[in-house]
Amino acid sequence: MLNSQxxxxxxxxxxxxxxxxTNPFLMAQSLRDFPYVDSLSATLAGEGRWxxxxxxxxxxxxxxxxxxxxxxxxxxxxLQRGQLAAAIRHYGQAVAANxxxxxxxxxLALAYLYFNQPxxxxxxVRPFPDSVRYLYQLPSFQAVTQAWVEGGVKGPARARRGAAxxxxxxxxxxxxxxxxxTQQVVYYGQQVQLPERGRLASSAIRQGxxxxxxxxxxxxxxxxxxxxxxxxxxxGERRYGSHLGFLALQYSRPVWAVxxxxxxxxxxxxxxxxxxxxxxxxxxxNLTFYGFGRGSLIRSGGTxxxxxLLGAGGRILPKFWLEGFWxxxxxxxxxxxxxxxxxxxxxxxxxxFGASAYYFLSTxxxxxxxxxxxxxQQTNLPTFYTQHSLTSGLTWTW
Numbered sequence: 001m002l003n004s005q006x007x008x009x010x011x012x013x014x015x016x017x018x019x020x021x022t023n024p025f026l027m028a029q030s031l032r033d034f035p036y037v038d039s040l041s042a043t044l045a046g047e048g049r050w051x052x053x054x055x056x057x058x059x060x061x062x063x064x065x066x067x068x069x070x071x072x073x074x075x076x077x078x079l080q081r082g083q084l085a086a087a088i089r090h091y092g093q094a095v096a097a098n099x100x101x102x103x104x105x106x107x108l109a110l111a112y113l114y115f116n117q118p119x120x121x122x123x124x125v126r127p128f129p130d131s132v133r134y135l136y137q138l139p140s141f142q143a144v145t146q147a148w149v150e151g152g153v154k155g156p157a158r159a160r161r162g163a164a165x166x167x168x169x170x171x172x173x174x175x176x177x178x179x180x181x182t183q184q185v186v187y188y189g190q191q192v193q194l195p196e197r198g199r200l201a202s203s204a205i206r207q208g209x210x211x212x213x214x215x216x217x218x219x220x221x222x223x224x225x226x227x228x229x230x231x232x233x234x235x236g237e238r239r240y241g242s243h244l245g246f247l248a249l250q251y252s253r254p255v256w257a258v259x260x261x262x263x264x265x266x267x268x269x270x271x272x273x274x275x276x277x278x279x280x281x282x283x284x285x286n287l288t289f290y291g292f293g294r295g296s297l298i299r300s301g302g303t304x305x306x307x308x309l310l311g312a313g314g315r316i317l318p319k320f321w322l323e324g325f326w327x328x329x330x331x332x333x334x335x336x337x338x339x340x341x342x343x344x345x346x347x348x349x350x351x352x353f354g355a356s357a358y359y360f361l362s363t364x365x366x367x368x369x370x371x372x373x374x375x376x377q378q379t380n381l382p383t384f385y386t387q388h389s390l391t392s393g394l395t396w397t398w
Contacts (some may be wrong), residue, residue, distance in 0.1 A: 005078075005219070007238075011085050030062060031059055031062075031065055032063050032065055033065075034065060036071065038070070040056060041053060041057065041070055041073050042057075042073070044056060045073045045077065048080075051078040052083070053073060054074065054077050054078070057073070057074040067360055068094045068097045068101060071091065071097070072090070072094045072101070072103065072104050072107075074090040075087045075090035075091035075111070075327070076107065076118055077250075079111060080256045082288070083285050083286060084114050084254075084286045084287070085254035085255045085282060085286065086113075086285055087107070087111040088254045095108055095124075097297040102196060105124055105125065105127070105128075107127070108124050109121040109122075109136060109138065110136075112124060114276065115287065119215065119217040120252075121136070122177055122217070123219075123220060124220070125176060126177050134346045137398065140174070141174055141175065141176060142173070142398065144173060144194035145172045145174050145180070146395060146396065146397045146398065147171045147172070147395070147396050148170045148171075148394065148395040148396070149169055149170075150166075150167065150168040150169075150170075150391055150393035151168075151391065151392060152166040152167075152370070152391030153165055154387050154388070155388045155389070156317060157376075157385045159347075159376075159383065160193035161190065161347075161385070162188065162190060162191035162193075163323065164188065165188070165190070166188050166389075167184050167186070167188045168184055168187075170185075171184070178217045179217070180214070180216075181212065182212070182213040182340065183210075183211070185208070186209040186210065186211075187208050188207040188208075188209070189206050189207070190204070190205045191203075191287070192205060204206055204235075204385065205233070205234070206233065206234045207231060207233035207234075209229065209231045209342065210229075211227060211228065211339065212228050213225065213246075213338055213339060213340055215338075221251055222249070222250070222252075223250040224249055224252055225247070225249075225259075225339075226248075227246035227247075227263075227338055227339030227340060228245055229243070229245075229246065229263075229339055229342055230242065230243050231243075231267065233268065233344060235346070240269055242262050242266055242267040242268055243265050244267060244272070244335070244339070245264060245339075246261065246335065246338065246339025248260065248261020248262070248338060254282075255282045255285055256279065256281045258278065258279050258280075259277070259279075260276065260277050261275075261276055262276055263335050265341050265351070267333055267342070270300060270301055272300045273335055274298045275297045276295070276296050277294070277295050277296075279292065279294075280292045286296040287315055288314050288315050289314040291313070292309075292310075293308070294309040295311045296308065298331045300332050300333055305330060305332070305374075307327065307329030307330075307331050309325055309327040310325065310327060311323060311324055312324060312325075313356075319358070319361075320358070321359075322355070322356070322357055322358075323358075324353075324355045324356075325354055326352075327352040328350075329351070329353060334349060347376035347379050347385075348376065348379075349374060349375075349376055350384060352374045353373050354370065354372035356369070356370045356371075357369045364396055364398070367393070367394055368394075369390070369391070370389075370391040370392075371388070371390055372388070373386055373389075374388075
């Protein structure tokens with residue numbers, strides 16, 4: 001009997017709510033009523049009806065009903081649905097309205113972590129004691145937060161270019177809440193044949209590199225990057241010591257990020273410079289699919305070379321990610337990855353295409369595989385050739 005009466009009451013309440021929502025005037029009035037919105041949003045959250053809660057929240061916000069607890073519920077609903085950008089917006093509003101709301105602050109940090117933005121997450125939990133920050137794996141200082149090793153080869157090309165070998169070791173350190181240091185060493189070697197005094201002579205290219213990158217999270221949307229890169233390279237009997245600096249500023253919003261910057265320095269005895277503008281977009285509000293692009297102007301030997309890159313990536317399976325890119329633009333030198341990668345080329349680069357695959361072996365270990373097909377113009381000749389490279393690596397994250 002009691003169950004029957006309860007069912008009938010619920011049906012009547014449902015019909016009443018439906019009548020309110022189908023009448024624009026009554027709906028607007030009800031959504032301006034704090035007790036009504038608070039009670040209904042709490043009920044929907046308790047029942048796990050995340051899509052309905054999201055619809056109610058959007059309508060209430062449009063009607064002018066906005067308060068921290070509602071934002072907290074909407075943020076949690078967004079997290080449950082994998083809408084990370086929406087979760088960041090809602091929890092960010094809740095924390096801005098009530099900085100003492102530790103629950104919203106911790107959930108905001110998790111949303112940033114799920115969005116692969118640990119620097120912003122670390123800044124969010126800065127008011128927490130170290131004992132709590134360690135629970136989120138976001139301490140203010142840590143000697144090693146990430147370490148990786150990579151190795152790769154370039155296949156022989158028809159233009160008298162031998163196979164090339166590549167190796168890299170890297171480590172990241174958290175110096176403070178806002179500053180991260182990334183260091184890496186790289187070695188590259190290749191055997192080539194070039195015309196010399198009417199005959200072909202074999203020469204060895206050897207290049208060793210060291211780079212250091214400081215990343216400073218100035219605020220949640222703003223990030224400053226500064227890098228120093230030094231190269232020691234030899235080509236036959238010639239030896240060069242090269243040094244360059246990199247500086248960039250990145251501004252991020254939940255669904256996009258834009259970065260402007262560039263480098264300048266001496267590479268292989270010549271002054272080179274590069275100006276970049278980069279854009280990354282997350283149209284679905286999460287990492288399921290994203291696009292990225294970069295436009296560059298490189299100045300080398302008194303000539304300006306335009307270069308661009310356009311790519312996309314996403315999560316194919318829960319532990320498997322895939323990216324691809326296309327990059328046209330002839331240039332003899334190119335800097336990428338925030339000044340940590342320098343393409344110091346014997347043969348000018350004409351265009352590239354490539355793909356990257358990432359597989360998470362566990363919480364801490366990630367395996368990655370890179371393929372790049374690059375088309376070069378042979379030095380001092382109007383001929384072109386394509387060389388294929390394959391690189392694999394393993395990354396450990398604390």
